[in-house]
Amino acid sequence: MAKKRVVTTKINGRPVEFLCEPRQTLLEVLRENLDMIGTKEGCSNGNCGACTILIDGKAVDSCLVLAVEAEGMNIETIEGVASADGLHPLQQAFLEEAALQCGICTPGLIMSAKALLAQNPDPTEEEIRFALAGNLCRCTGYDKIVRAVQSAAKMGCASAAK
Amino acid sequence: MKDFEYEAPVSLATAIEQIAAGNGSVKVLAGGTDLIDHIRTGRLTPSLVVDVKKIPELNVLEINSDGLRLGASVSCASVYGNEDICRDYSALSDSCHIIGGIQIQNRASVGGNLCNSGPAADSIPSLIALDATCVIAGPQGTREIAAEDFCTAPGKNVLESGELLVELVMPARPAKSGSHYLRFIPRNEMDIAVVGVGASVMLDETGETIQSARIGIGAAAPTPLFAKEASELLTGLPANEESFAKAAAAAQEIVTPIDDMRGTVEFRTHVTGVLTKRALHVAVERARKS
Numbered sequence A: 001m002a003k004k005r006v007v008t009t010k011i012n013g014r015p016v017e018f019l020c021e022p023r024q025t026l027l028e029v030l031r032e033n034l035d036m037i038g039t040k041e042g043c044s045n046g047n048c049g050a051c052t053i054l055i056d057g058k059a060v061d062s063c064l065v066l067a068v069e070a071e072g073m074n075i076e077t078i079e080g081v082a083s084a085d086g087l088h089p090l091q092q093a094f095l096e097e098a099a100l101q102c103g104i105c106t107p108g109l110i111m112s113a114k115a116l117l118a119q120n121p122d123p124t125e126e127e128i129r130f131a132l133a134g135n136l137c138r139c140t141g142y143d144k145i146v147r148a149v150q151s152a153a154k155m156g157c158a159s160a161a162k
Numbered sequence B: 001m002k003d004f005e006y007e008a009p010v011s012l013a014t015a016i017e018q019i020a021a022g023n024g025s026v027k028v029l030a031g032g033t034d035l036i037d038h039i040r041t042g043r044l045t046p047s048l049v050v051d052v053k054k055i056p057e058l059n060v061l062e063i064n065s066d067g068l069r070l071g072a073s074v075s076c077a078s079v080y081g082n083e084d085i086c087r088d089y090s091a092l093s094d095s096c097h098i099i100g101g102i103q104i105q106n107r108a109s110v111g112g113n114l115c116n117s118g119p120a121a122d123s124i125p126s127l128i129a130l131d132a133t134c135v136i137a138g139p140q141g142t143r144e145i146a147a148e149d150f151c152t153a154p155g156k157n158v159l160e161s162g163e164l165l166v167e168l169v170m171p172a173r174p175a176k177s178g179s180h181y182l183r184f185i186p187r188n189e190m191d192i193a194v195v196g197v198g199a200s201v202m203l204d205e206t207g208e209t210i211q212s213a214r215i216g217i218g219a220a221a222p223t224p225l226f227a228k229e230a231s232e233l234l235t236g237l238p239a240n241e242e243s244f245a246k247a248a249a250a251a252q253e254i255v256t257p258i259d260d261m262r263g264t265v266e267f268r269t270h271v272t273g274v275l276t277k278r279a280l281h282v283a284v285e286r287a288r289k290s
């Protein structure tokens, strides 16, 4: 078996060192080695976006990243989105707009939306739909999700996202 | 996933050594959007994965009077994030915009798209239209090959064991040139091309006559095609719909598509013609504005 590697990263602002095998995806290591189960596994092949996290500010599917690749990277997951003061505007908006049912897709959608708003604080509906095209939701319907992102943008989510 | 070793060399020389030493059971990793799934499902069982994203030569993104140099592991998002590429090599940025969603585009590279060598790979018709040369390195040194000669069969290409793709080089785009890529898919996003066409044109200074054109076609044969006759017949013709229709008819002559759930042979042949006309139309519009 391939030797385990020590990987040094930053996760949600805190330095984290973990041990992993080269064959483990970052999704697997987050959920199974680090007990961070907020990031969800849907398809494990890059189609559903449930496993979306941010690496150096960019949305990626963590099921398509090897954990060993994360050396030196800055990782953000759903666990780091709320602050001590309460929910993030995106999380608040998803609740208020009823933009979730089973919730499996929600962490990924929030991470994708967070990356979008950090880059583009006032997106059009079309820009939101494009940015979320890699996130599938099988229960809620996308209109409510898009409305939630629009409402978070209005709440000034961009400043909160920084 | 099945067990494998992992290396992330920071020099091209080391990468070549590691790849060559692996005797064919090595796989190169760029964005991993094809490779990691292939390993997970057991279609590929490498004993070593060599991550090439830390090699400076594969991260080059340079655009100047000589043309464009695009390192093999540069991500699709970096391609369309570059204003010069969007302006002068629009077909390529069009392709990068439609490969998967944002999460995929942030990782997937054009080099990986080419090396995966799928018949429907969205960047390859654009590389062909933009006359890209593939720079390949291996234990025997460096060699070059035209983009249209890179793929040899579905999932197969000219890379010999021990070789890797270093960069894609595209010639400079003079004034009055433009390009476009578009595909037909049953959905708006996140699907595999039924047919994809990339076209580039250079016009005379009046913007009315075509000086040269190149057309690349994807998903209509076992490998992406360079539509040579369709491209060459456009030389000297007026840049209008009638000329585009002639090229479209010639393009339809060379396709050998398959029948599958995404489309029949007849439909794919028809769509090849329609997309060729549309790709040329937009390429000409862009050329006139350039």
Ligand SMILES: Cc1cc2nc3c(=O)[nH]c(=O)nc-3n(C[C@H](O)[C@H](O)[C@H](O)COP(=O)(O)OP(=O)(O)OC[C@H]3O[C@@H](n4cnc5c(N)ncnc54)[C@H](O)[C@@H]3O)c2cc1C
Residues within 6 Å of the ligand: A045, A046, A047, B027, B028, B029, B030, B031, B032, B033, B034, B035, B036, B052, B072, B073, B098, B099, B100, B101, B104, B107, B108, B109, B110, B111, B112, B113, B114, B115, B116, B120, B121, B122, B123, B159, B163, B164, B165, B166, B190, B191, B192
């Ligand atoms: C959800 C989803 C949607 C997708 N949508 C599209 C789409 O719309 N259109 C499309 O064309 N593709 C699509 N793809 C496929 C894929 O994203 C692209 O083919 C991508 O460009 C591959 O690039 P990569 O950097 O991720 O390659 P990797 O997965 O890292 O590598 C792909 C292959 O090329 C080899 N390779 C990579 N770099 C080199 C190199 N420098 N030298 C030699 N060999 C190399 C690898 O060994 C591997 O065999 C999609 C994939 C997913 C998961």
Ligand code: FES
Residues within 6 Å of the ligand: A040, A041, A042, A043, A044, A045, A046, A047, A048, A049, A050, A051, A052, A061, A062, A063, A064
């Ligand atoms: S679990 Fe990663 S995209 Fe579906």
Ligand code: FES
Residues within 6 Å of the ligand: A099, A100, A101, A102, A103, A104, A105, A106, A136, A137, A138, A139, A140
């Ligand atoms: S809420 Fe169930 S998948 Fe989106």
